[in-house]
Amino acid sequence: MDDDAEIIAEFLVESHENLDQLDRDLVELERQPDSRERLSSIFRTIHTIKGTSGFLAFGRLEQLTHVGETLLSRLRDGEAVMTPPIAEGLLTMVDTVRALLEAIERSGSDADPAVDVAPVVAVIEALLAGESPVVPDETVAAAPQSDADVRYDAEPAAVEPAAVEPAAVEPEPEAPKEWDGVERRAVVDASVRVDVDLLDDLVDLVGELVLTRNQLLQRSSLSSDIELQRASQRLDLVASELQESVMKTRMQPIGQVWSKLPRVVRDLSHQLGREVDLVMDGHETELDRSLLEAVKDPLTHLVRNSLDHGIEPPDVRRAAGKPAKGTLSLRAYHESGQVVVEIADDGKGIDPDRIAAVAIERGVVTRDQVARMDTRDVLGLIFRPGFSTAATVSNISGRGVGMDVVRTNIERIGGSVDVSSEPGVGTTTRVRIPLTLAIIPALVVGEGGERYAIPQANLVELVRIEGDDLRRQVQNLAGAPVLRLRGKLLPLVSLAEALGGTAEQTEALTVVVLQSDDVRFGLCVSDVHDTQEIVVKPIGRQLKGLETYAGATIMGDGRVALILDVAGIATTAGVGAVPDEAADTRAGADDDRTALLVFEVADGRRAALPLASVARLEEFDRARVERSGAAEVVQYRDGLLPLVRLATAIGLPDTSDQGDQISVVVHESEGAASGAVGIVIDRVLDVVEVAITASQVGSRVGVTGSAIVQDRVTDLVDLAAVVARSGVPA
Structure with a gap:
């Protein structure tokens, strides 16, 4: 569905709901003509439909609701009083609006000749002029109804409006349509509003169902009962489909978060004296609504930071040979089971030497620590608590809080954030967040008699090396083991050593090739069990300080297995010196390397x-x-x-x-x-x-x-x- 069709569908759903309420309000208003609150509610509803129909270029619908709004405005302001002819005219208008909405749903346009709005407009204009109008019954009766509302067991009853003269020409009644046995669903019936808490409860219940399914599958695999195995397989299929469907109900486009950013950029650029062009790409990228709420504030802060610290004032940009107007781009896309959000600007960039000097001056790190850091680590200092390069404190920046909170909030939901910058060219902040937190596919591996889960979003491939290949392909490079894999050197990390143990010498090596951000490495494990969909459980606060673990799950036998944090293992092992080819592709490298x-x-x-x-x-x-x-x-x-x-x-x-x-x-x-x-x-x-x-x-x-x-x-x-x-x- 394209953007226009989606907007029209939302307009139809909302308008049908408003019209149902409008019918009830008009009937109550006829009983209580002096109810100012109900009059205001009716006026707001018609005003909303009129405004949206004008935006969507539905001219006949806009014309009809405009005259109805004018009549309601007079009633609201006390210039007219509710009478039976006015009530009848407004109800006729509502029926005609409903018929036009059904025509729009059928054809995408309100130009259906079967719905004639001119007589209804004439009636309301006559009411505005204080005349006694003739309400044309055929205007709405002739409009084709949606199949969902047609009754085929009786002729529609004639309605005699009170205090209104009969129509001059009585149309011939249409023959009732024959039902073809196919039930058709209108757009208003295709969606339903559900409380978010109910959806969260459903996700929790599906998570428990997945755990129970895993336990039954493990038990049934050891049983010789064929019927039990068939039932378990059927349960596996149904639970997987149920899980997928429930997860889809929580997926929302990231554009909902971005919708407020144009106003933020506009206000802040005026306040700072900047000229900024905001470019957004990938607003339809979907992720779990709970994560959407979690990233809203961090993304807003990163945008504000790019405007305040990145894009220069117009005179400075011109002096540097740049266009006076800077560009701030937001891009979202799916990659390796994650959502990647990039905030890039073409501003002054970040000077690593200045970052290092300010960090030393403010006591964030020592001079010796900076001497041992590479450029990426130095740029990462901006995420330290208390760090700021702002010379003065303002209502936007300078207090040394914000970027550390951004990283904390992103990492709390299992994501990561890193910065790359080139002085004088610009800065790109890349945020990686999981699609969902509840249930993820994972590879289960064994080490030291225990099982560990590795998220499949980080999994690239499995490699088994034996015999002479082991001696030929595994080498030491600058004191660290590497694997020569298809002409490239892959850093190796022993899971046993990463967990604080000692790696055993064996005649065969099982390597799980993993990808973490722009770093690819091999994790050496003792055993590979299978792949499972696991329910992620948070780990206790005693283990939150360990970078090796991202969470825990309950296996089919009821035992707890820890979920490995691939990024944390890479950081702890010091992997990062060997970039991967895919990283250059993602960065847009088009040169011969x-x-x-x-x-x-x-x-x-x-x-x-x-x-x-x-x-x-x-x-x-x-x-x-x-x-x-x-x-x-x-x-x-x-x-x-x-x-x-x-x-x-x-x-x-x-x-x-x-x-x-x-x-x-x-x-x-x-x-x-x-x-x-x-x-x-x-x-x-x-x-x-x-x-x-x-x-x-x-x-x-x-x-x-x-x-x-x-x-x-x-x-x-x-x-x-x-x-x-x-x-x-x-």
């Missing part, structure tokens, strides 16, 4: 080579290095691995002899007799995915040039030339 292995090669000098050229990363005891003729080799995988000192090959002093071990990049080379060659480096620094802008500065044999990687000048290694120069026999 290359995955690079960055390392130190000599005396702190940095170099990089394409990650695609790296087969494995190894560390060998220096005592294992032997010589075969002029070449250095190590015994490796039932063969010999030739070694090439990279520093020597590219004209740098070799410093790789420091320490008891050497770091080696294993490169699969067609020019090597063994099929592989080991490139000796000082130490691995990082894996990055960047768009390379190469320079010829520093180019020489074995080095194609240099580039800026992670704000440092880095040599780009030509592995083919290095191997060729090394003299490794073909």
